[in-house]
Amino acid sequence: MKKHIVFISILLIILLSFLVIVPEVSISACLTGINVWATSILPALFPFFFFTKLLGDLGFITYISRGVAPLTKRLFNTSGISSYVYLMSILSGYPVGAKITSDLYENKIIDLGEAHRIVTFTSTSGPLFILGTVAVGMFENKTLGYVVLLAHFIGAIVNGLCYRKYMLKTEKTIKPNNVSATKTENILENCMFSSIKSILIVGGYIAIFFMLITIFNHFNLFLPITFVLSKIFPNLNVNVVTSVLNGIIELTRGCLDLSTCGLNLNVSAIILSGLISFGGISINLQALTFLKKMNINLKFYFCQKLTHALFSMVLAFLFGLVIL
Numbered sequence: 001m002k003k004h005i006v007f008i009s010i011l012l013i014i015l016l017s018f019l020v021i022v023p024e025v026s027i028s029a030c031l032t033g034i035n036v037w038a039t040s041i042l043p044a045l046f047p048f049f050f051f052t053k054l055l056g057d058l059g060f061i062t063y064i065s066r067g068v069a070p071l072t073k074r075l076f077n078t079s080g081i082s083s084y085v086y087l088m089s090i091l092s093g094y095p096v097g098a099k100i101t102s103d104l105y106e107n108k109i110i111d112l113g114e115a116h117r118i119v120t121f122t123s124t125s126g127p128l129f130i131l132g133t134v135a136v137g138m139f140e141n142k143t144l145g146y147v148v149l150l151a152h153f154i155g156a157i158v159n160g161l162c163y164r165k166y167m168l169k170t171e172k173t174i175k176p177n178n179v180s181a182t183k184t185e186n187i188l189e190n191c192m193f194s195s196i197k198s199i200l201i202v203g204g205y206i207a208i209f210f211m212l213i214t215i216f217n218h219f220n221l222f223l224p225i226t227f228v229l230s231k232i233f234p235n236l237n238v239n240v241v242t243s244v245l246n247g248i249i250e251l252t253r254g255c256l257d258l259s260t261c262g263l264n265l266n267v268s269a270i271i272l273s274g275l276i277s278f279g280g281i282s283i284n285l286q287a288l289t290f291l292k293k294m295n296i297n298l299k300f301y302f303c304q305k306l307t308h309a310l311f312s313m314v315l316a317f318l319f320g321l322v323i324l
Contacts, residue, residue: 018215025218026211033210036252037203044128045202048092049099049195056103057187075157076121077164078114085122090153093126094279098287099198105294113167115294120304121160123287125152125276133252134272138259144269147319151273155312163304202286209282213250217242237261244271251280266320273316277309 019026055061061084069080076082081104089097101122105115127149135145216222222245226238239261247254254275258268279287284305288296 015212015215018219019211022215022218025214029211029214030207032214033207034203036210037206041202041206042199045092045096046195046199048088048096049198050191052088052096052100053103053191053194054187056100056107056109057191059107059109061109075164076117076160077168078117079110081109082114082118082122085118086124086156089122089124089126090156091126093124093129094283095123095202095287095290097122097124098290102290102293103194112294116167116296116300117160117163119291119296119301120163120166120308121156123279123305123308124156125279130276134255134259134276138256139265139268141265143323144265144272147269147316147323148272148276150319151269151312151316152277155273155277155308155315158311158315159304159308162307166300198290201289205282205286205289209250209280210253213246213253216249217246222246237263240271244275247275248278248280250282251275254280265324266317269316269320269324270313273312274309277312278305 061081065080065082065084067080068083072078072080072082085097085100085104088100098119101110101115101118104110104118105112110118130149130152131142131145135142135148139145222242225245226241229236229241230238240258240263243254243257243261245254246257255272258271258275263271278284284302288298288301291301
């Protein structure tokens with residue numbers, strides 16, 4: 001058996017042991033995650049999943065994207081359809097951009113190289129989460145939300161510019177599939193099945209990672225990391241480190257914890273921009289579940305997420321100097 005499989009298996013056994021030791025904690029956290037999914041995520045994402053899938057299967061979005069094709073080709077070396085993916089992503093948030101890109105590739109509307117390049121600037125959060133949940137709900141400061149929003153969305157565009165030549169030489173022209181009569185007859189059923197499956201996948205990840213992050217904090221599993229960092233950087237705020245670590249695993253929990261650290265708005269904007277642009281492991285696994293159809297390179301995927309986070313943090317710093 002390979003070493004990494006043994007390592008992962010040991011971690012899973014340890015995790016299962018924790019679940020047995022404190023079942024009330026894990027069950028409560030899992031129910032919280034399911035409640036968040038059912039009351040907030042499902043009604044917000046399910047319509048986007050269904051209608052974007054329907055538009056993709058009908059091939060209609062290839063026609064409405066032609067007008068911006070010269071611009072997207074010059075900027076990102078992608079067809080005009082990438083503007084549609086970006087628009088849907090910034091309107092609805094994670095993981096809609098990944099879902100649409102995967103559907104476009106599966107329908108042979110875009111090729112593998114273009115799919116990879118589109119991912120670099122269409123994996124974004126949405127204004128409802130950034131402005132409503134984080135800025136107003138957690139930090140009670142709408143201006144902070146606008147700074148993070150601008151840094152996040154513009155950072156995605158800058159990120160796409162950096163990867164505009166990725167897999168460019170392997171690109172082949174692909175014509176959109178014509179929708180056959182048989183496919184048309186079943187298209188609503190197929191879209192509904194695909195959308196239900198997708199939203200259930202998202203719900204499963206949310207429930208699991210809500211439980212994981214609660215277990216981690218209940219047993220202080222981040223304590224060794226915070227202890228080492230506090231010795232290296234004596235002035236480092238341990239609560240901030242814990243919040244960032246929580247955010248790397250589950251974004252919403254990290255943002256919530258960060259709001260209680262008492263940081264000034266400029267620093268908060270920088271950290272929030274980095275966390276939201278990276279997305280957290282939970283959100284990235286949701287996206288990768290959809291992107292597995294195109295066999296996306298994991299090193300490439302996480303590299304472009306890290307660069308997006310870096311660009312967003314720099315932009316948040318600059319915007320914060322002017323706005324906050």
